Amino acid sequence: MFDDHLRDTATRVQALLTDLLQPAAQIGEVARPERLLAAMRHAVLNGGKRLRPFLVVESAWLFGGDKDAALRVGAALECLHCYSLVHDDLPAMDDDDLRRGQPTVHIAFDEATAILAGDSLLTFAFEIIAAPQTPLADGARTALVLALARAAGLGGMAGGQALDLAAEKQAPDEAGIVTLQAMKTGALLRFACEAGPVIAGAAEGDRQTLRQFGELIGRAFQLADDLLDLTADAATMGKATGKDAGRGKGTLVGLKGQAWAEAELDRLVDAAVELLAPYGARAETLIGAARFVANRKN
Amino acid sequence: MFDDHLRDTATRVQALLTDLLQPAAQIGEVARPERLLAAMRHAVLNGGKRLRPFLVVESAWLFGGDKDAALRVGAALECLHCYSLVHDDLPAMDDDDLRRGQPTVHIAFDEATAILAGDSLLTFAFEIIAAPQTPLADGARTALVLALARAAGLGGMAGGQALDLAAEKQAPDEAGIVTLQAMKTGALLRFACEAGPVIAGAAEGDRQTLRQFGELIGRAFQLADDLLDLTADAATMGKATGKDAGRGKGTLVGLKGQAWAEAELDRLVDAAVELLAPYGARAETLIGAARFVANRKN
Numbered sequence: 001m002f003d004d005h006l007r008d009t010a011t012r013v014q015a016l017l018t019d020l021l022q023p024a025a026q027i028g029e030v031a032r033p034e035r036l037l038a039a040m041r042h043a044v045l046n047g048g049k050r051l052r053p054f055l056v057v058e059s060a061w062l063f064g065g066d067k068d069a070a071l072r073v074g075a076a077l078e079c080l081h082c083y084s085l086v087h088d089d090l091p092a093m094d095d096d097d098l099r100r101g102q103p104t105v106h107i108a109f110d111e112a113t114a115i116l117a118g119d120s121l122l123t124f125a126f127e128i129i130a131a132p133q134t135p136l137a138d139g140a141r142t143a144l145v146l147a148l149a150r151a152a153g154l155g156g157m158a159g160g161q162a163l164d165l166a167a168e169k170q171a172p173d174e175a176g177i178v179t180l181q182a183m184k185t186g187a188l189l190r191f192a193c194e195a196g197p198v199i200a201g202a203a204e205g206d207r208q209t210l211r212q213f214g215e216l217i218g219r220a221f222q223l224a225d226d227l228l229d230l231t232a233d234a235a236t237m238g239k240a241t242g243k244d245a246g247r248g249k250g251t252l253v254g255l256k257g258q259a260w261a262e263a264e265l266d267r268l269v270d271a272a273v274e275l276l277a278p279y280g281a282r283a284e285t286l287i288g289a290a291r292f293v294a295n296r297k298n
Numbered sequence: 299m300f301d302d303h304l305r306d307t308a309t310r311v312q313a314l315l316t317d318l319l320q321p322a323a324q325i326g327e328v329a330r331p332e333r334l335l336a337a338m339r340h341a342v343l344n345g346g347k348r349l350r351p352f353l354v355v356e357s358a359w360l361f362g363g364d365k366d367a368a369l370r371v372g373a374a375l376e377c378l379h380c381y382s383l384v385h386d387d388l389p390a391m392d393d394d395d396l397r398r399g400q401p402t403v404h405i406a407f408d409e410a411t412a413i414l415a416g417d418s419l420l421t422f423a424f425e426i427i428a429a430p431q432t433p434l435a436d437g438a439r440t441a442l443v444l445a446l447a448r449a450a451g452l453g454g455m456a457g458g459q460a461l462d463l464a465a466e467k468q469a470p471d472e473a474g475i476v477t478l479q480a481m482k483t484g485a486l487l488r489f490a491c492e493a494g495p496v497i498a499g500a501a502e503g504d505r506q507t508l509r510q511f512g513e514l515i516g517r518a519f520q521l522a523d524d525l526l527d528l529t530a531d532a533a534t535m536g537k538a539t540g541k542d543a544g545r546g547k548g549t550l551v552g553l554k555g556q557a558w559a560e561a562e563l564d565r566l567v568d569a570a571v572e573l574l575a576p577y578g579a580r581a582e583t584l585i586g587a588a589r590f591v592a593n594r595k596n
Binding site: 149 | 331334335338381385390391408409410411413414416417418420421425427428429436437439440443444446447448450451452457458459460461463464
């Protein structure tokens with residue numbers, strides 16, 4: 001049931017992204033940087049689970065938000081997520097050759113194209129949200145641009161990645177790890193859950209609740225990731241594993257042990273369930289998402 | 299008189315950018331990626347002429363736009379311009395060690411930090427425009443986000459940079475050069491001139507006129523740049539081909555000669571003057587900007 005929902009949204013997101021990045025798309029200028037566009041497609045149209053768009057779509061549905069608007073904001077968020085993967089994979093960053101079993105963008109194309117493809121996907125995310133084709137009230141549109149910029153920039157994902165690079169030289173303490181992860185992986189997941197009530201024009205209290213829900217999901221996501229990194233092999237993950245610990249990066253699992261992490265995951269899911277209890281049965285799919293994030297195997 | 303105006307705006311832009319990027323600035327999270335912020339400051343607080351913010355400020359003034367809003371949109375545009383310089387300077391791109399006599403960001407810091415600093419400056423540009431501190435009507439705010447994203451992305455600056463990389467392998471013809479330059483350097487200058495009427499809520503016709511003015515400025519800027527590249531290298535290296543030509547990049551100056559380029563510059567300035575004639579004496583400073591761009595010596 002939950003899996004059907006997730007797969008269904010992934011199919012619709014894939015179709016929309018394919019349309020947005022189609023080679024024949026009018027982009028306002030005569031010349032077409034075809035190779036750059038091909039690199040963007042390689043980065044985005046890769047069969048991902050589309051978890052972030054799914055959270056946008058489901059959190060918007062909870063408050064009766066426009067479905068088309070939610071799907072397009074979800075697609076924008078996915079572009080932004082994919083930009084971060086392309087830049088993280090660069091030789092100067094994590095230096096990864098494979099992602100989901102495919103060559104990363106700088107391997108399939110070249111490093112300069114990978115830098116520009118990431119830049120263009122980041123920019124495209126804001127274009128999608130600002131475009132009139134995305135049916136949003138002006139106030140909601142501005143709120144989404146601001147929230148997305150804050151989630152992605154210095155105080156969010158990019159800042160978290162910078163702290164992560166620093167962590168390779170000096171391992172952070174527990175509080176440092178929590179903050180780093182809240183920025184690096186948490187910020188976009190918080191945005192995904194918060195975006196729904198913003199799209200729907202829901203009350204500020206609902207926005208705060210969904211933001212807290214996103215916070216819990218983000219922490220569960222990272223813990224599950226760290227546990228997988230510890231236990232799974234490269235075949236399951238489609239990327240190199242055991243790498244974070246090997247580089248001396250601190251993780252909460254490394255610091256506090258596997259048993260603690262598994263108990264903490266249960267606690268996070270329970271807290272997420274409790275948080276959405278006031279919304280009753282309508283919140284079932286979002287609660288399913290929390291369980292999915294905590295129990296995922298790749 | 300014009301120089302005073304330009305210097306005056308540069309001083310105010312520098313003060314605002316210093317404030318926006320101050321180390322103590324609250325960025326919404328506990329941890330502070332200080333090194334990343336330092337790299338952003340290195341990229342932005344470099345004593346540039348701030349031509350793009352100047353064009354925003356003057357084009358807004360022409361239509362009675364809010365001065366503070368114009369200055370902040372100008373600062374956002376400068377952050378975006380500086381992001382493009384940081385990424386262009388990377389080893390995988392133009393591989394430049396020096397900019398304005400200072401080490402480039404990847405030299406002063408490291409390559410990973412330079413990539414993230416560029417990413418964060420690009421993101422910060424959208425944050426500044428979307429932030430409530432920038433006094434804009436919601437409609438104008440959305441229009442600016444959309445126009446800036448289009449000027450910066452696949453169909454604008456980043457796309458132009460991709461075409462420029464391709465031009466090193468296969469020299470484009472005249473039409474190809476014109477398109478490449480309209481995207482790579484023209485798009486942000488067009489945005490700068492168009493932003494003023496948008497900030498002021500001026501009529502669509504005024505927006506179109508200022509966009510055309512920006513188009514002319516952009517072409518003049520690039521021609522002046524190519525002429526400088528030619529003469530600067532000729533002086534130091536005793537040969538008639540500059541750095542771009544030496545790399546196999548086509549320029550209009552290389553294709554059509556120095557005499558043509560100098561006449562074309564005059565023609566572009568005349569066209570700019572004529573375009574703004576209906577605005578009378580109020581447009582004097584913007585016309586001064588067109589002359590400045592055409593005649594600049596560095």
